[in-house]
Amino acid sequence: MNILFASSEVAPFIKTGGLADVAGSLPQALAAAGHDVRVILPLYEGVGQEWREQMTYLTNWGVRLAWRTPYCGLFELKKDGVTYYFVDNEYYFKRAQVYGHYDDGERFGFFSRAVIETPAHVGFHVDILHCNDWQTALVPIYLLEERQRIPELSGTKSVYTIHNIEYQGRYGKETLRDLFGLNAGYLHEHMLEYHGDVNLMKGAIYAADYVTTVSPTYASELQYDFFAHGLAGVVSDNRHKLRGILNGIDTALYDPAKDPGLIQHFSARSMAGKKKCKAALQEAVGLNVNPNVPIIACVSRLVKHKGFELVSAALSEIMGMDVQMVVLGTGDWNFEETFRHAQNQYPGRFAAKIMYSSSLSTAIYGGADLFLMPSIAEPCGLSQMIAMRYGTLPIVRETGGLRDSVVPHMAPGGNGFTFADINVHDMVWVIREAVDLYHNDQKAWKALMKNAMTADFSWTRSAAAYLEIYGWLTLG
Numbered sequence: 001m002n003i004l005f006a007s008s009e010v011a012p013f014i015k016t017g018g019l020a021d022v023a024g025s026l027p028q029a030l031a032a033a034g035h036d037v038r039v040i041l042p043l044y045e046g047v048g049q050e051w052r053e054q055m056t057y058l059t060n061w062g063v064r065l066a067w068r069t070p071y072c073g074l075f076e077l078k079k080d081g082v083t084y085y086f087v088d089n090e091y092y093f094k095r096a097q098v099y100g101h102y103d104d105g106e107r108f109g110f111f112s113r114a115v116i117e118t119p120a121h122v123g124f125h126v127d128i129l130h131c132n133d134w135q136t137a138l139v140p141i142y143l144l145e146e147r148q149r150i151p152e153l154s155g156t157k158s159v160y161t162i163h164n165i166e167y168q169g170r171y172g173k174e175t176l177r178d179l180f181g182l183n184a185g186y187l188h189e190h191m192l193e194y195h196g197d198v199n200l201m202k203g204a205i206y207a208a209d210y211v212t213t214v215s216p217t218y219a220s221e222l223q224y225d226f227f228a229h230g231l232a233g234v235v236s237d238n239r240h241k242l243r244g245i246l247n248g249i250d251t252a253l254y255d256p257a258k259d260p261g262l263i264q265h266f267s268a269r270s271m272a273g274k275k276k277c278k279a280a281l282q283e284a285v286g287l288n289v290n291p292n293v294p295i296i297a298c299v300s301r302l303v304k305h306k307g308f309e310l311v312s313a314a315l316s317e318i319m320g321m322d323v324q325m326v327v328l329g330t331g332d333w334n335f336e337e338t339f340r341h342a343q344n345q346y347p348g349r350f351a352a353k354i355m356y357s358s359s360l361s362t363a364i365y366g367g368a369d370l371f372l373m374p375s376i377a378e379p380c381g382l383s384q385m386i387a388m389r390y391g392t393l394p395i396v397r398e399t400g401g402l403r404d405s406v407v408p409h410m411a412p413g414g415n416g417f418t419f420a421d422i423n424v425h426d427m428v429w430v431i432r433e434a435v436d437l438y439h440n441d442q443k444a445w446k447a448l449m450k451n452a453m454t455a456d457f458s459w460t461r462s463a464a465a466y467l468e469i470y471g472w473l474t475l476g
Contacts, residue, residue: 001470002127003030005039006115008108008135009098010084013047016098018247018382019132019163022214025250029463031081038124040115042093042107043075043086051077055086059121063113065106066181072114074121085122087114104135105171109180112138119152126152128470130159134169137204138180141191144207157473159466160208162201164379165222166229169200194230202234209473211242212466214380215401219244227377245466246404247380248459254365254389256453261362266391268453271446274366274391281367284360285351287324294438295324296431297368297392299361299383302331302339302354307374307397312338313424314431319346321435326351326368328360365390370434374419374427378402388415388452393445395434397422405457409437409444415452 009015011024023039031037055075062069073088087093092107101107116139119126131139140158147153176182176198187193192203205211213219219242221227222235235242252258256274257267263280266273275291282289296318300306311318312335318325319342327339339352353360365371371387373396380401384394388405394416396402406416417434419426438445 001035001467001474002125003027003035003037003130003470004115004119004124004126004128005030005037005130005132006112006136006139007039007041007132008111010039010041013041013051013084013086014044014098018380021250021382022161022163022247023132025248025459026463026466027082028080029248029459030467032460033463033467035467037081038083038085040085040087040118042111043073043088044098045094045096046098047086054079058085060088061117061121063110063117064181065110065113066178070110072110072117074114074118085118087111087118105169105175106179108135108169109138112136112142113181115139116142116146116150116153120150124152125154126156127474128159129153129156130161130466131204131208132161133163134167134201134204137169137200140204140207140209141182141186157209157470158207159210159212159469159473160204161212161214162205162222162379163214165201165227165231165235168202168229168231170194171198171200173198199231202231205231205234205238209241210469211238212469213242213244215246215404216244217403218379218400221377221400243465243469244404245462246401247382248462249382249385249389249457251389251458254386256366256390259362259366261359262366263363268391268450271391271449277363277366278369279367281326281363282324284363285326285353286348287326287351288348290324293322293324294369294435295326295367296370296372296395297325297364297387298327298329298372299364300329300331300373302327302329302335304332305376306331306378307376307422307427308332308335310374310422310424310427311335311372314428315342317428318431319350321432322439323435324349324351326353326364328353328355328357328364330354330356365392368392369438370395370417370431372431373397373402375399375402376422381405384416385455385457388455389457391449391453393417393434393448393452395419395427395430397427405455407451409433409448413451414448415455416448 007023009020011020060073075086264273343352378400
């Protein structure tokens with residue numbers, strides 16, 4: 001099967017969030033299953049020189065974007081069985097930040113047109129064109145028009161994945177023709193019209209042959225207004241072609257038996273090294289070095305939808321338990337100040353690291369005992385999977401991918417702790433359950449750790465689910 005995977009960011013070349021991890025790992029898993037997989041992304045200024053030196057220039061042409069024909073250069077890089085195409089246009093992509101520019105609509109409109117036109121320039125007949133989030137939402141729409149014009153797209157089926165429905169690509173209706181080069185029928189026929197504006201994600205949901213989200217629970221949640229940010233009716237209208245597939249993680253990268261960021265390695269069979277990792281973490285962040293006190297950790301953006309109103313409200317109750325706590329991240333000033341104050345209030349027991357640090361996050365995953373993730377909404381979540389891989393048991397709210405990946409400790413195969421309601425008291429109750437289990441039943445605790453560390457969060461499982469969908473589409 002010939003698969004073209006379009007994404008606005010791809011690890012390890014450029015990354016701002018979880019989309020890059022998916023776009024970096026899923027294509028490799030698909031290629032490992034024997035398919036011809038090619039990934040296309042913009043050539044941003046932030047793509048490092050070490051990658052540029054491995055690229056080969058292929059061709060250039062003028063992309064047809066409404067009345068414009070801007071330059072499009074194409075570079076190729078082959079890595080781990082996957083071919084990567086980098087779309088070059090310095091006017092659009094030679095900028096310090098990936099997103100957040102006044103002309104993002106035009107930038108990603110250009111990129112979407114480049115995605116559609118690239119197969120003809122490289123002689124690649126596409127069976128499946130897989131797009132992601134609002135930045136490539138125009139691709140399934142353009143495909144409707146170009147399937148008959150471009151031979152390499154004849155018979156091509158489109159899959160559109162919603163990673164976060166909060167960001168939809170919404171613009172004034174005047175952009176339809178002048179910016180995106182589409183006729184007024186797309187508004188009049190309701191595909192792109194949204195309260196008088198153009199909504200690119202809405203259009204992609206209707207135009208794509210199949211729609212996926214990043215967890216089964218998130219697929220269900222998106223049919224409710226609380227989670228769907230105005231698109232619940234659109235998602236429900238297309239539920240016949242909707243499926244949630246839980247993301248995976250790179251199990252070779254996140255491996256406590258080999259991770260060079262840990263002071264000592266450990267595994268589900270031999271957990272002794274985790275004790276040294278715990279002591280090293282306590283020393284590194286200024287906690288009292290004590291092997292008998294559980295460390296509760298948060299590694300996150302400190303914002304409301306990640307559940308930090310609950311954490312802030314519960315701090316005195318949490319710290320009233322026999323625990324230590326470490327928080328790593330940046331975000332809203334009120335949460336940052338709350339945690340700085342807690343560090344002063346509970347010296348040696350609470351550590352606030354208001355910063356981003358990859359090395360410290362690794363040390364926290366490796367050394368903490370509990371990982372608190374009480375998100376209001378979480379499409380998939382990767383942190384809870386990484387924490388489990390390192391034997392750090394998650395405490396999560398039952399939403400999105402958190403519900404799909406964490407099994408409550410009392411259930412068969414339990415690997416963590418969960419609560420359902422957006423409620424401080426419910427969260428504190430479950431934290432207390434976890435702390436009591438740590439102090440009073442180490443046998444049960446170690447069984448949970450083993451279950452967590454051996455759970456299958458590999459991309460092989462996720463890739464098989466996507467390949468099943470691809471198969472339906474190409475055979476149908």
